[in-house]
Amino acid sequence: MPLMNAVVFPAFGPPNVFRAVRVDRPTPGPDEALVRIHAAGICYHDVLSRGGRIPRDTPGQILGHEISGVVEEVGANGPASRIGERVVIYQRIYCGQCPNCLGGRQDLCRNSRVLGEHGGGGYAEYCCVPLRNLVPVPDALDLDSATLAVCPVGTSIRALVGVAEGKVGDTVLVTGAGGGLGLHQIQLARALNMRVIAVTSSPGKEEAIRAAGAHVVIVSPDGAFSGEVWRQTGKEGVNIVLENVVSTTLGESLRACASRASVVILGNVEARPVSLDPGLVIGRRLRISGSGNATYADVRMALHLMATGAIKPIVHAFLPFREVGEGHRLMESRETTGRVLLKGW
Incomplete structure (x- = not known):
C-alpha cells in the first residue's frame, strides 16, 4: 500500500x-x-x-x-x-x-x-x-x-447571517477581532453594510483590524470595553455581538448590548464555564445563541464573496x-x- x-x-x-x-x-x-x-x-x-x-x-x-x-x-x-x-x-x-x-x-x-x-x-x-x-x-x-472558505469565513456567515439574522445598518461588536475569525467577520459585516466595532486586547493588532475595515477599534488590554462601546454608539449599544473569546469578554459584551440585541457565541478560548447576569439579559431582552459549523449554503456564499474580492x-x-x-x-x-x-x- x-x-x-x-x-x-x-x-x-x-x-x-x-x-x-x-x-x-x-x-x-x-x-x-x-x-x-x-x-x-x-x-x-x-x-x-x-x-x-x-x-x-x-x-x-x-x-x-x-x-x-x-x-x-x-x-x-x-x-x-x-x-x-x-x-x-x-x-x-x-x-x-x-x-x-x-x-x-x-x-x-x-x-x-x-x-x-x-x-x-x-x-x-x-x-x-x-x-x-x-x-x-x-x-x-x-x-x-x-x-x-468553510472555516473561518463560512463559520462567520453562519453566525452573522444565519443565527444573528444581521441586516443592513446593524452595529456589530466583534471580540477577539485580530484573530482568524475576527478579521474575516469585520470584512463580512462591512460587505453587508453594517457598522463594525472591533475589540482587541493587543495594541499590536490595531493596524490590521483597521485595515480589515472596522469603523471603530477599541484596544482593551484589561477587558473593560463596554463603556467605550456605549460612548461610540451614543448610549444605544450594539445590535449584534460576535463573541469569539467569551471566557474573559462575555460580561462586557452583554453590557455593550442594545435592547433586543443578539449575542452569538462562536468560541470559548479557555474552554471553561463563565457566569452572566440574568437580570441584564432579562432587562434588555437579549438573545444569546450558540453557532458552529457552516452549512453548504454558507460555504457557497463564502466562496462567492472571496472570489469577488468582497472578503480577502x-x-x-x-x-x-x-x-x-x-x-x-x-x-x-x-x-x-x-x-x-x-x-x-
Whole structure:
C-alpha cells in the first residue's frame, strides 16, 4: 500500500508533541474521493484537541478540518470527471438521513463529527472524504485563499447571517477581532453594510483590524470595553455581538448590548464555564445563541464573496506541515493576526 506524509500527536500535550510520520495512504470507498491536500488551516479547535481539552477526542490522530486540495481519485460510484477538480472540503462528516441533514442543516446532524476529530484530517498529504463533502472552488479563487472558505469565513456567515439574522445598518461588536475569525467577520459585516466595532486586547493588532475595515477599534488590554462601546454608539449599544473569546469578554459584551440585541457565541478560548447576569439579559431582552459549523449554503456564499474580492483572506503565516507545532504555539499564545496555513513538506 502506498505511504504518505502526515503529522500526528501521540499524546495530549504542548505544541511540540506533534510528530511527522509515514502512514498508509487512504483508499477511497465507493462513495468517497481521495483528495491531494494543497493546504490546511489551523483552527483553535485543533489547539483544544491537541491539548486534550475536548472530551471525546483521543491522541494519535491526524487533525485538521480546514482543507483545500485537488481530487486525485474517486471511488467506484464517483464520476471520473471530478478527478482534477479543485475543492474545499465541507468539514462535517454527517449521516445524510436525519431530519436535520434532509433539511439542509448538516451542521446539526447528531450522528456526525468534524473531520480530523477522530483522524483522517488535513495534516497530511492526502485524505479521504465522502464525495458529497467536496465543494468546487471557483476559477477566480486560488486554493490558498479557498482553504479558509468553510472555516473561518463560512463559520462567520453562519453566525452573522444565519443565527444573528444581521441586516443592513446593524452595529456589530466583534471580540477577539485580530484573530482568524475576527478579521474575516469585520470584512463580512462591512460587505453587508453594517457598522463594525472591533475589540482587541493587543495594541499590536490595531493596524490590521483597521485595515480589515472596522469603523471603530477599541484596544482593551484589561477587558473593560463596554463603556467605550456605549460612548461610540451614543448610549444605544450594539445590535449584534460576535463573541469569539467569551471566557474573559462575555460580561462586557452583554453590557455593550442594545435592547433586543443578539449575542452569538462562536468560541470559548479557555474552554471553561463563565457566569452572566440574568437580570441584564432579562432587562434588555437579549438573545444569546450558540453557532458552529457552516452549512453548504454558507460555504457557497463564502466562496462567492472571496472570489469577488468582497472578503480577502488574511493569513498570518505559511508554515510547512512539519512545523505545525509552531503554528499551534502561535495560535495558543495569541500572536497571530489572521490564520496560520500549513502548506508543503
